[in-house]
Each structure stands twice: as C-alpha cells, then as structure tokens.
Amino acid sequence: MNEVTVSSPATVANVVCGFDILGFALAEPCDSFTVRKTGRRGVTIINKDNYNLPTEPEKNVSGVALLALLNEVKEEIGFEIESNKIIKPGSGIGSSAASAAGVVVAANHLLGNRFSQEQLVEFAMCGEEVASGAKHADNIAPCIYGGITLIRSLNPLDIVSIPAPELFVTVIHPQIEVKTSDARQILKRNVSLKNAITQWANVAGLIAGLMKSDYELIGRSLEDVIVEPVRSILIPGFDELKTRSKEAGALGGGISGSGPSVFMLSRELKTAQQVEVAMKEVYAKIGVEFHTHVSVISKQGVQVKTKKG
Amino acid sequence: MNEVTVSSPATVANVVCGFDILGFALAEPCDSFTVRKTGRRGVTIINKDNYNLPTEPEKNVSGVALLALLNEVKEEIGFEIESNKIIKPGSGIGSSAASAAGVVVAANHLLGNRFSQEQLVEFAMCGEEVASGAKHADNIAPCIYGGITLIRSLNPLDIVSIPAPELFVTVIHPQIEVKTSDARQILKRNVSLKNAITQWANVAGLIAGLMKSDYELIGRSLEDVIVEPVRSILIPGFDELKTRSKEAGALGGGISGSGPSVFMLSRELKTAQQVEVAMKEVYAKIGVEFHTHVSVISKQGVQVKTKKG
Numbered sequence: 001m002n003e004v005t006v007s008s009p010a011t012v013a014n015v016v017c018g019f020d021i022l023g024f025a026l027a028e029p030c031d032s033f034t035v036r037k038t039g040r041r042g043v044t045i046i047n048k049d050n051y052n053l054p055t056e057p058e059k060n061v062s063g064v065a066l067l068a069l070l071n072e073v074k075e076e077i078g079f080e081i082e083s084n085k086i087i088k089p090g091s092g093i094g095s096s097a098a099s100a101a102g103v104v105v106a107a108n109h110l111l112g113n114r115f116s117q118e119q120l121v122e123f124a125m126c127g128e129e130v131a132s133g134a135k136h137a138d139n140i141a142p143c144i145y146g147g148i149t150l151i152r153s154l155n156p157l158d159i160v161s162i163p164a165p166e167l168f169v170t171v172i173h174p175q176i177e178v179k180t181s182d183a184r185q186i187l188k189r190n191v192s193l194k195n196a197i198t199q200w201a202n203v204a205g206l207i208a209g210l211m212k213s214d215y216e217l218i219g220r221s222l223e224d225v226i227v228e229p230v231r232s233i234l235i236p237g238f239d240e241l242k243t244r245s246k247e248a249g250a251l252g253g254g255i256s257g258s259g260p261s262v263f264m265l266s267r268e269l270k271t272a273q274q275v276e277v278a279m280k281e282v283y284a285k286i287g288v289e290f291h292t293h294v295s296v297i298s299k300q301g302v303q304v305k306t307k308k309g
Numbered sequence: 310m311n312e313v314t315v316s317s318p319a320t321v322a323n324v325v326c327g328f329d330i331l332g333f334a335l336a337e338p339c340d341s342f343t344v345r346k347t348g349r350r351g352v353t354i355i356n357k358d359n360y361n362l363p364t365e366p367e368k369n370v371s372g373v374a375l376l377a378l379l380n381e382v383k384e385e386i387g388f389e390i391e392s393n394k395i396i397k398p399g400s401g402i403g404s405s406a407a408s409a410a411g412v413v414v415a416a417n418h419l420l421g422n423r424f425s426q427e428q429l430v431e432f433a434m435c436g437e438e439v440a441s442g443a444k445h446a447d448n449i450a451p452c453i454y455g456g457i458t459l460i461r462s463l464n465p466l467d468i469v470s471i472p473a474p475e476l477f478v479t480v481i482h483p484q485i486e487v488k489t490s491d492a493r494q495i496l497k498r499n500v501s502l503k504n505a506i507t508q509w510a511n512v513a514g515l516i517a518g519l520m521k522s523d524y525e526l527i528g529r530s531l532e533d534v535i536v537e538p539v540r541s542i543l544i545p546g547f548d549e550l551k552t553r554s555k556e557a558g559a560l561g562g563g564i565s566g567s568g569p570s571v572f573m574l575s576r577e578l579k580t581a582q583q584v585e586v587a588m589k590e591v592y593a594k595i596g597v598e599f600h601t602h603v604s605v606i607s608k609q610g611v612q613v614k615t616k617k618g
Contacts, residue, residue: 160514
C-alpha cells in the first residue's frame, strides 16, 4: 500500500475541572489527510485547503510529527502529505492535534502498523510542540484513541481511556484570536490548597460520573475554580453563554482547550441543538462573528478512509 | 426496640493523592457501641473501655453527634451510650469518626431509620468537629456507607460511592502522637499549579483504576506530591516503610488521615501480610512502639449486631 486517506477529528481538551489532563474526541468537524509513501527520506507538504499553513516540514505541525516518526524508521522512505484541513487553526478544538495525529496514524498504516498508539502519541506531541510551544497530549490522545482520555502522566506517558455514556457536545467558536501561549501566561503559578482540593474533588466526581453513567454527577462536577475564572475574561459573553446553555438543558461546560471556543455537554442530541440556539442568541447580541458545531463524543479517533496502491 | 449494639469500623482518610476527599472502611478494628433509648432529653455516656474519654456529652464526639441528631427529633426521648472502643484515639484510622458514626447509626435504628445516610453523616460531622476542630466527612462517610467514598463537596454534601475490586490494607500505628490540628497547620496554604495538576491527574487515575479494577493503574496513581512531602517528616521511618512495603508487593500507600498511622494497599491478603512483616522489621529497627492491622477494605460501614426490647 502506498497511499492512505484519514479523517482526523476535532477534540476538546481540559474539560472544565480536568485542566491539562482530560480530553475527548468529536465526531465532527474532521480534517482529511492523504499520505503517500515516497522513495526518499523527508516529508513534502501540499496544502489543498486555504489556511496557508507553512509547507516547510520543520515549521509544520504535521511535518514535525512525521519527521519524528521517520526518525524511528530505518528504511529509505519518506512521505508526501496532502492536507485538507477543515478545523480552523487557533479555534481551540485541537486543530494542530488533528494535523499531527492524523498524519502519524496514516503513516503507521502505510508501515503495517508497526508503532503502538502510545508511540504515535509521542510522535504527534512533537508536532503539537511547534504549534503551542509545549509538549502536551490532552488533544493528541483523544484524537488517536477516541472517546474520553486521561493523561495521568506525561513522563512516562500514561494514557487511560475513560468509559462514558453517550454525550453530545455543542461548540461555539467566536472568530477572535486567543493564542495558547498567551492563555498559558495569564495563569497564576500558584493556587490555594483550598481551591486545589475543590478542583480534584470535581475531577474525581467527573471520572466517577462518567464511569457510572451518572449524568447528574457529571453535571455537578463540571466546575473549574482555578483556570476558568482567569481565562474566561478573554472570551466575550462567557458567563452568559454558560448560564443560557444550562437553562437550555446543558449538563455544564466551559472553555475548550485554551479557547476561544466554548463547549457544553448534553445528555440528548435535541438538548445539544437547543443549547446551540441559545449560544447563537447570545453571540448575535454581542455582535462577534462565530461558528457552531453539534456532535456526539466520538468513540473513534483518527480513521482510515481509503487506501491505494 | 429500646437497645441496639453496633460495630463501627476504623477508616482510612485521604488515601494518598485524595487529600480531604477520599476514604475507605476497614473490616477491623471496630468499636462497639450499645445505645439505649431513654425517656428524657439528653445523652448519657458510660465508658466501658480504658480510654478515659470525656463523659459530658458536649465534650464527647459520640455525645455531640447524638445531640445533633436529637435536635431533629420532636419526641421527648434521649439516649444512653455504652462505649466499648477498640480503635485508639489519635491513631489516624478514624477513631473519632467511628464514635460519631456508630452512635448515630444505632440511634437511627432505634428511631425506625427515619434519617437518610446523608443526614447521619451531617450529624456525625458535628461530633468529628469536636475531635479535630474542623467539620470533615472523609472518615465519617466511609464509616457509614462502607467501601470507598468520595466527598465531592461538603456544602452541599455530595458523597459518591466508588466501586472497587477487593483490596487488602496493612496499617502500622506508631505509638507517637500527631495532633490533627498540628498536621493541618504545617500544610502550605498555597501549592504550585504544576503540583496541583500532578495531584488531580493521580486522583483521576486512582478513581479510574478502582472502577476499572486495574491494579497497576491504582498503584501508579498512589502518589501524593502535595501533602505527603510535608507531613511525612512527622512519622519516623516513613520513607523506609514505603520502600520496604513496595518491595514486599504493596501497590502503594501513604499516611492514614493526618497520621501517625501509615497504610499500604495490596491485591492479595498474603501480600498484605508480607507487607506487615516488612513494616514490623522497619519499626523494630527504629525502636518505636507500634501496632499493626491487616484487613480487607470492607464493603460494610457501621453494622447493627444485636437488638433488644
């Protein structure tokens, strides 16, 4: 086989109280990448979308991820990437993770799946580092594993899949820029022990709620006393989005990744659609451009769509 | 019915990374309390053990808990408590919680179980406040519910039972005094965000490990980067206890409650017994007096043993 096309999903990292450790995959939007095996070392990138991402592999998230993978390959081969991104860079729903994870899963497929999922996460994290300046896996892991993932530890890497009942996600993406590095800089370096305890009690409640399929407990646990109070000031209308979404039936939610997207979880598709309506009303009033997505939390990560050769 | 005798178990609070939010019940040691319904308001305490605890109900953990319960009872009744405590006060395995929880469960039984488990926790917490100066439920909740419990929130009270596979506990109780109030005072009021994230990643891993019956994950998650580094200096030989216990096969463990007891979790009874041997060797060398206990994590909390009248 010489060519494979994969679909790589958007992901939501942090998940309110689970800052830096939790993430989940959406069924859509998804990026599409076609990866071809070539006869010479190195990576070539062809952009088929309009995002004008760099085509030098060392400056491109997909490129760096594939170079990290190639580093572990002895054969004289390389890859050509045809990039059809849908997920807008900087949206806060794992655009760079989709790029990095998508191409390494595709390349692994072309190599007879010789690398483990954990190894693929390691390769993809090298790409993520280019985008955000920090190696993190909270988007990469759910993008590759699917479902809801916990990063218990980065070093050594310890990824835990968290079983969960069906949950629907409403995402609103305000068309403003929040740089991950800026969103990181405004965080306080120290937190009170009291708030930290509240946070880990909610993290414990969220994991238990997911694994028990206890929607009420999930909702009660979706509270962030540490990061949200600081970062939400960067997002216009954040408090009203949350209030109106809960009135519309959402279990809860918060900032997706480092923003600016905001997500809400609901038990039913219908509720998630009503939450979308409420979010749209809030943003129509504010007058900031936006996109919205409604999706189930997907059990699948990156998926191989077509193969050739 | 006018008289009931209950068995009230020792409990381990905090559970390494789960500071202030997790606890579990042991099958033994247990206190025994006989509670009798009387015809006049108030509580009388008769000590049948040698711990010389105060018999004025307002100064006694059991007394205060029962007075809190009586506050919600309209009838002209009161209670007499016969206290046969086994769990040594100040040991760090929930002696005061056993007193408070035991008598409220007994009294509730005499009143036809009119109060919910949550209400009983609230009454018992009033007793716990007398002992430690703070209302907390991390020993009370597992003492009443049995098994492993999460206190997601104290206000409003939100107790979550955490399903878990069979686990065995080895406890060593050094015969030294560590006051809960002192152990609380030496804690830092602020922690680094980095350490807080490590802690809630481990809390999430521990809950997932317990609910998945994944013993390896339980072991990897039993790490406390916040409280143990500060409090363990109060416990002679702490690091060696931990190292030797893990060498003997323990999954992990740490300080029980605010100490001085130290507990270790093992997958098998035999391992827990080998851990006991290792702990004894460490303490024989140090030359501090100690007691040890080996027990399963009990699915049962306070149990009614005999009834009369």
